Amino acid sequence: MRVLIAMMKHETNTFSPIETDLARFRAWGLQEGEDVVTAYRGTNHPLAAFLDAADAAGFEIVTPIAGEAMPSGIVRFAAYDYFERAILSALNNGPFDAAFLDLHGAMVAEDKDGAAVDGEAALVAAIKRAQPGIKICLTCDMHGNIDPEMIGHLTVFNGYKIYPHTDMYESGKSAADVMIRALKGEVAPVISFGMVPVLAQTLRMGTDDYPMGPLQHMTRELEARPGILAATVFGGFPMADIAHAGVSAIVVADGDQALADMARNKLLDFAWENREEFVYQHVPITAQLDQARSLADDGPIILLDHADNVGSGGTSDVMGVIKAVLDAGLNDVAVAAVWDPDAVQKMVAVGPGAELTLDLGGRTNMPSLSEVGAPLRLTGIVRTLTDGRWTVRGPMYTGSEVSTGPTAVLQVGTMRIVVTSVHHEPWDAGIFENNGIDPRFCRYLLLKSRIHYRAGFKPIGKHTLTLDGIGVTTSDNSLVRFVRVRRPIYPLDPMDEAARSVS
Numbered sequence: 001m002r003v004l005i006a007m008m009k010h011e012t013n014t015f016s017p018i019e020t021d022l023a024r025f026r027a028w029g030l031q032e033g034e035d036v037v038t039a040y041r042g043t044n045h046p047l048a049a050f051l052d053a054a055d056a057a058g059f060e061i062v063t064p065i066a067g068e069a070m071p072s073g074i075v076r077f078a079a080y081d082y083f084e085r086a087i088l089s090a091l092n093n094g095p096f097d098a099a100f101l102d103l104h105g106a107m108v109a110e111d112k113d114g115a116a117v118d119g120e121a122a123l124v125a126a127i128k129r130a131q132p133g134i135k136i137c138l139t140c141d142m143h144g145n146i147d148p149e150m151i152g153h154l155t156v157f158n159g160y161k162i163y164p165h166t167d168m169y170e171s172g173k174s175a176a177d178v179m180i181r182a183l184k185g186e187v188a189p190v191i192s193f194g195m196v197p198v199l200a201q202t203l204r205m206g207t208d209d210y211p212m213g214p215l216q217h218m219t220r221e222l223e224a225r226p227g228i229l230a231a232t233v234f235g236g237f238p239m240a241d242i243a244h245a246g247v248s249a250i251v252v253a254d255g256d257q258a259l260a261d262m263a264r265n266k267l268l269d270f271a272w273e274n275r276e277e278f279v280y281q282h283v284p285i286t287a288q289l290d291q292a293r294s295l296a297d298d299g300p301i302i303l304l305d306h307a308d309n310v311g312s313g314g315t316s317d318v319m320g321v322i323k324a325v326l327d328a329g330l331n332d333v334a335v336a337a338v339w340d341p342d343a344v345q346k347m348v349a350v351g352p353g354a355e356l357t358l359d360l361g362g363r364t365n366m367p368s369l370s371e372v373g374a375p376l377r378l379t380g381i382v383r384t385l386t387d388g389r390w391t392v393r394g395p396m397y398t399g400s401e402v403s404t405g406p407t408a409v410l411q412v413g414t415m416r417i418v419v420t421s422v423h424h425e426p427w428d429a430g431i432f433e434n435n436g437i438d439p440r441f442c443r444y445l446l447l448k449s450r451i452h453y454r455a456g457f458k459p460i461g462k463h464t465l466t467l468d469g470i471g472v473t474t475s476d477n478s479l480v481r482f483v484r485v486r487r488p489i490y491p492l493d494p495m496d497e498a499a500r501s502v503s
Helices: 022-028 034-040 046-056 077-091 119-130 148-153 168-183 212-223 257-273 285-294 320-328 341-350 453-457
Strands: 002-009 060-062 065-068 098-103 108-110 116-118 135-140 156-159 189-195 228-234 248-254 301-304 333-339 355-360 376-386 389-391 401-403 407-412 415-420 444-447 463-466
Touching: 002 034, 002 046, 002 077, 002 119, 022 065, 022 077, 034 046, 034 065, 046 060, 046 098, 046 168, 065 077, 077 108, 077 119, 098 119, 098 168, 108 119, 116 119, 119 135, 119 148, 135 168, 148 189, 156 168, 156 228, 156 248, 168 228, 189 257, 212 228, 212 257, 228 257, 248 257, 285 301, 285 320, 285 463, 301 453, 320 333, 320 415, 320 444, 341 355, 341 376, 341 407, 341 415, 444 453
Parallel strands: 002 060, 002 065, 002 098, 098 135, 135 156, 301 444, 301 463, 333 415, 333 444
Antiparallel strands: 108 116, 189 248, 228 248, 355 376, 376 407, 389 401, 407 415
């Protein structure tokens, strides 16, 4: 059999001012042709699992393209079109039995007229137009906003069950195993999809926590039942102002639609009944800093600047929380990471050991929040300069090559700030270790992250406190204006049991 394997990943924050063009995909590492296999073989990605499964089955493999960009604003048409053209060009070179797609599930892209479209649904539809008989196996991130129109084109659909996403390979393998059985005629997959009107917040989706932990445990219990091939709950991505944002569920059964529907409804019922638990409760930053100061443990104590998380589309240069921590007088703080290429170049110019005064961060305006970038003037010492390259050794994106571009560490008093030239969320200890900081021996780790930090830092953290600042990954729904998401939806609207619907 001949199969196509490709990746196109982006989590789109429609409130983010960060440009998502082809260069942003190239910065993360866009690969084409045989370079896809070289880059992803042996990594913790669904695509790696697809390659392994297809090899084991003896399939002929074609890998036209694989790319991912850090979350940011709407994907420009030229970038989306580049991926689509690469995949369709491969399909035009002869018939394929199947396509294995490693997608995110929350891509919002421009069409040729500039209108916003669902990137995954557009790609799947284009593939089916090119080869109507092709079978499609899809994996998506747990934060996918799933377009119902896509479901009818799919043979197998599965998603991540762990947040932080340490099970990407496992999810790909599970989906690929079912797909190969389907191609051999051993199973006849049928898919049940449904949504509930809940705009869950990312900070409340960690799978170590309630309710997402029990929900994903339910998916595993369902998959252990005879006749059920795959089950996934998608928490959705709430910073994408699109019609189908929110919580959904997918169940794939072996020829039994009623069984699939029953299992799907069980998952959605639990999500709806626990909708209040999907909403983050604000705590004043002053109270959190007082608690951080009073904790007796040596550390590390993790402080989350979660409203400015580039891993969800943040600018990573908002300085408000950093200023608050400095003003609070907390000692021995390591910060990851502030995006400011200009500041890095100023530190490169003076060199390690030099003292300088500069305006750090605040390079980006945030029109969706009516916020103007506000740099923070700091005087400090340049501690290290690196090229920003390392290999991930932690449990998320294991084996992947990372580049934060030219990177510097500025020490201000007892605070050390990692400053990068390329956006990066601190989900791996390499962001510190590669820059001369051992996070295990810091009193405080101030991270611009939400949940992914747990992959690299939860094993060493003694406590975690959220610091509510400003940014386009805010958990304060009153700060952003939703105009396209379906209404009514909880918690934007008051809803009772009668208002719930399953589609």
